[in-house]
Structures are given as C-alpha cells and as structure tokens.
Amino acid sequence: MKALITGGAGFIGSHLCERLLDSGYRVTIIDDLSTGRMENIQHLVGNEKFSFAIENILNETVMDRLVYECDIIFHLAAAVGVELIVSRPVEVIQTNILGSEMVLKIANRYQKKVLITSTSEIYGKSEKVPFAEEDDSLMGSTTKNRWSYACSKAVDEFLALAYHHEKRLPVVIARLFNTVGPRQTGRYGMVIPRFVAHALKNEPIPVYGDGSQSRCFTYVSDTVEYLTHLAVDQRANGRIFNIGSQEEITILELAAKVKEITGSSSRVEIIPYDQAYETGFEDMHRRVPDISRVVELTGYRPQYDLATILRHVVEYVGKVGPDSLLRTKRKGDTGNG
Secondary structure, X not given: OEEEEEOOOOHHHHHXXXXXXHOOOEEEEEEOOOOOOHHHOHHHOOOOOEEEEEOOOOOHHHXXXXXXXXXXXXXXXXXXXXXXXXXXXXXXXXXXXXXXXXXXXXXXXXXXXXXXXXXHHHHEOOOOOOEOOOOOOEOOOOOOHHHHHHHHHXXXXXXXXXXXXXXXXXXXXXXXXXXXXXOOOOOOOOHHHHHHHHHHOXXXXXXXXXXXXXXXXXXXXXXXXXXXXXXXXXXXXXXXXXXXOOOEEXXXXXXXXXXXXXXXXXXXXXXXHHHHOOOOOOOOOEEOEOXXXXXXXXXXXXXXXXXXXXXXXXXXXXXXOHHHHHOOOOOOOOOOO
16 A cells, blocks of 8 residues: 655654554655654655655645555645644635645545544534534634634535545545644644643743633544554545544643643743733633544544653653754744645
C-alpha cells in the first residue's frame, strides 16, 4: 500500500508516518512547513519507503502526481489552534475549505480513498454531552472569528459526504478530540504542551477563561491507531467517527495535575478570554465524545490515561526544552501544515 499524508510533517501526521511505515506502507507526505516542522520527520529521511514534498496542497500539479501514485490519502493538512483561528481567520477558512476541495477533486479523478480528519469543534456550543456523530451542531455567530474553524471543517465534511454519495468516492471522516503527545507545540494555543512548558520553567501557568471548561485528551498513538483501522475497513466508508478519550477533566484541574507531575512551583494565572483572545470570545464548556461507534467498528479502546499522557509529554518537553514549544512563528507565515 502507498499512502499520501497531507500535513505529514505536523504533530499527528509525523506519528502516522511512523505507524504506517512500521506496517509496511510506502509513505509520501506533502507539507508546506507553515505549522509542520522538518524536525518531526528528519529521522525518517533516508528510509527507502518514505518520501516528502515541501509544497502547498493547493498546487494542483504536484497534488495530481502524488494522488495518482498513492492508494489512499490521509488528509490532515489544516490551519488549527485557537490562537491561529482568532488571529488569522482568512488563512483558516481558505486553507481548510480550498485545501480539502483540492484533495477531494483529485482523489475523485483517480478514485482514491480519502480519510479526512475533522474536529470536535463541529459540535459548537451544543450542551448535549457526550457528543454523538449524528447530533446537531450549534455554531456561534459569524461575527465571532472563533467559529470560523468549526464552520470551515463542517463545509469539509459536507463536501466529502457529497463526493461519497454523488460520485461514490470512498471517504471516511474522523472527528478528533484534543489529541496530544510528543512533538505537539503550544504555539497556537494547544493547552497541554503550553502548561508543561511553563511549569518546567516555574513560570505562571496561564489558564484562559475561568478554568471550569472541561476536555478529554487523547494520546496520539491511540488516535493514529484509530486512523489506520478506519483507512482499511470498507465498512467505514461514507461514515463519521468520533476519535477521543472519555476521561474528562477541567482546565483548572489539568493545571494542578501538571504542577504535581512536574513538581513545579508555578502559580496558576487566570486570564479572561477577552484578554487572551478577543473581545466577546466564546468557547465550548464541555467537550466529551461518544466513541461507541468507532470502538464497535475497530474493537479498539484508548490505551493511555491522562496521567500517562502527561508523563510522556513532560519527558518530551524536558528533552527538547520548554522554550522550543512556546516560540511563535514569524508574522506572515501562511499555509496548511
């Protein structure tokens, strides 16, 4: 099998590369390194079954060749992270919608299966917890940049399902819930690497909002395991699957747990949303997935609890240095890594 991974130099993409190579796949990635990093895949360079293209997925000539040569496409390329969503909404909307349109158009040209990674943000402000795949979405106003990412990914899902129903293109949609682990940075608001980096430096740990909002964190190995299962199971075609953990924790509790594991003297600093992001910023209060559908199909359950996840992240941040996870990109960087 030959796999193409868009956004393959990113956090999840690089772990997926490793998993597929270990399973005997030939793997090609395309990434423009806007949010992906060459460091994530450097150890794979030289592997005869691995190749990469540093290019934007909107380059149709390059994408046509890569899609023609592969058997399956894992479409991970997207503009993600709350800080990026708020500060650069044009990039988020264009990258996510136009990028997915390009992938699906060319995949349909050669009838190649596509696994599209979507997001728990799809559920918006819904309070019907846990979220099931057929539940309604409740988006905020279009005047709030916060919801541009969720809306762009909803369009991706509509488009993917339209290609499946109208063109019979084999498509699977995976809605990811807060995937974390080594190689994830805190540059665009990802909470666990940001908390760990500040804790290891004994700096204040910034908690946005009042900290009562809750999340469920999934280790990247579990996410990748689900993606590889869904990619080869024909029963998954034309369906949507939540991928996540059901171990719920508030952000204040998370900060306390990070302090405990790191032995940090950091204090927790509460920062109102208006100061952290923008005036009138809105958030999802609880984000808990119903994962019964994906468990029933794959027979797999998440293997890593939150304490284990945090220990792995602390170990990784200790190796690479906390400053490397907090360093921001240059202004003007764009793309879809």
